[in-house]
Amino acid sequence: MDSSLVIKRITDSKRIPTLPNQVKHLLQAFNNENLGLQDLAKVIEYHPSIAARLIALANSAWSAPSQPIISIDRACIHLGLTVVRGVSIGLALISPFKLGACPAFELRRFWVSSQLVAYAALLLANRLPDHSGDELSQTVHTGGLLHNFGLLCLADIMPRETQQALTLTRNNPEIGTNAALFELLGTDFREMGAWLAETWGLPSRLIVVMQHYADPNYRGLYWQEARLVGCAAELVAWVCRQETLPETLAFEELSLTTMDLAEVFNRLKTALPEVTETAKALF
Numbered sequence: 133m134d135s136s137l138v139i140k141r142i143t144d145s146k147r148i149p150t151l152p153n154q155v156k157h158l159l160q161a162f163n164n165e166n167l168g169l170q171d172l173a174k175v176i177e178y179h180p181s182i183a184a185r186l187i188a189l190a191n192s193a194w195s196a197p198s199q200p201i202i203s204i205d206r207a208c209i210h211l212g213l214t215v216v217r218g219v220s221i222g223l224a225l226i227s228p229f230k231l232g233a234c235p236a237f238e239l240r241r242f243w244v245s246s247q248l249v250a251y252a253a254l255l256l257a258n259r260l261p262d263h264s265g266d267e268l269s270q271t272v273h274t275g276g277l278l279h280n281f282g283l284l285c286l287a288d289i290m291p292r293e294t295q296q297a298l299t300l301t302r303n304n305p306e307i308g309t310n311a312a313l314f315e316l317l318g319t320d321f322r323e324m325g326a327w328l329a330e331t332w333g334l335p336s337r338l339i340v341v342m343q344h345y346a347d348p349n350y351r352g353l354y355w356q357e358a359r360l361v362g363c364a365a366e367l368v369a370w371v372c373r374q375e376t377l378p379e380t381l382a383f384e385e386l387s388l389t390t391m392d393l394a395e396v397f398n399r400l401k402t403a404l405p406e407v408t409e410t411a412k413a414l415f
Contacts, residue, residue, distance in 0.1 A: 139327060150332075154179045155224045162217050163270055172216060173205035182223050183207075185414060186216060194409035214254070214273075218247050219414070221277055229284055233291035236298035240411040242284060245368065247407050250276030252364035252400055259392045260360075268357065275341035275361045282325025282342070283309065293317055310346075322346060348385075359386055367393065371400045 161167060161175040176183050183204045190207035191200060201207050208216050222243060231237050253272035260268075286294045297312035310320035326343035337354045344350040345361040363383050370377055377397045382390045 150228065154182070154227075155221070158220055158224055159274065162221070162274075163267075167213075169208045169213065170205060172213065173203075173208045176204050176208065176216070176220060179220070179224070181227075182220050185223055186211065186219060189219065189410065189413050192409075192413035194406065194413050214251070215410075217273070218250055218277060219410070221274065222246060223414075225277070225281065226284060229288040231284075231287050231291075234287040234295045234298070236295050236302065237283070237287035239415050240408075242280060243411045243415065244404075244407050245280055245372070246277050247410070248368045248371070248400060248403060249279050249361065249364045250274070251403060251407075252276065252367050252396055253361045255396045255399060256360050256363055256386075256388060256392070259388060259396070261387050271337050271341070271354075271357050272360045272364075275338055275345070275357060276364055278325065278329065278338060278342050279345055279361055279365060280321060280325070282321030282323070282328065285328050286313070286321055286324055290317070356386065359383070363388070363393075367397055367400055371397065371404055 157178065158175070161172075164171075167175075176186065187201060187204060187207045189195060190210045191197060195210065197210055201210055211219075226239070231239065250273045253276040254269055257269050257272045283294070293316050294313070297309060297316050300312045300315075301307055301309045310322065313320045322343055322345070326339050329339045329342055337357060340352070340354040341358045341361050344352070344355070344358040345365060348359065348362065350358055363386065367377075377394060380390065381393055382388060383393070
């Protein structure tokens with residue numbers, strides 16, 4: 133089987149999830165450079181299920197408010213823009229998928245990975261010598277949230293094969309998830325995620341990031357955004373494996389120094405238990 137056959141099988145099954153309207157609304161709102169926390173609260177109010185989850189998160193043991201939070205505007209202020217953005221988009225994206233047929237898919241692990249990669253990509257973008265402003269930052273943050281989105285899709289649409297791939301990876305850690313998927317399907321979650329994003333009509337820069345972030349040699353359109361997310365994914369993998377960052381590591385094509393990476397790496401180590409607790413509070 134190859135990617136074209138997989139796409140045909142998915143299309144023929146008529147099980148392609150539709151893009152929730154709340155995703156378009158949230159992405160459009162969060163791309164507003166002048167969006168303040170009060171404006172953000174008004175946006176979230178249009179999505180009651182997300183608002184409820186954010187209020188629950190703001191009142192969780194992880195968040196530890198000094199007094200109960202009962203309104204979405206107070207929840208947004210307490211959690212901060214970056215957390216609210218990541219959680220809101222993340223919840224909106226996973227909402228159409230049903231994962232019960234693929235028990236090997238760990239939603240908390242998926243969530244932690246996507247949130248940390250988004251956070252790391254944002255930190256790296258802010259360290260670029262020629263940082264070009266909010267558009268780049270928003271692209272890599274959203275791209276980080278979406279980088280492993282294809283795995284979520286496959287766990288719903290092709291649960292049997294995805295279950296086999298995840299089980300193979302769990303029993304043989306040296307085999308990556310994408311390698312296992314390719315062995316079974318002739319495609320991987322990067323390609324499938326980019327295909328679904330294109331089907332949904334998401335912006336081309338996000339599709340490029342999703343498809344090419346793991347290719348260090350890619351130099352096509354939006355290569356810098358893709359490389360930032362790829363670098364972020366590498367750092368997160370080291371943190372999650374509790375490995376030491378190589379002392380000589382640098383991403384020269386982005387003009388990111390060893391010191392830049394060490395600073396981001398240390399912030400990720402601090403963020404890992406916090407994001408893990410967030411996932412436990414949400415799921």
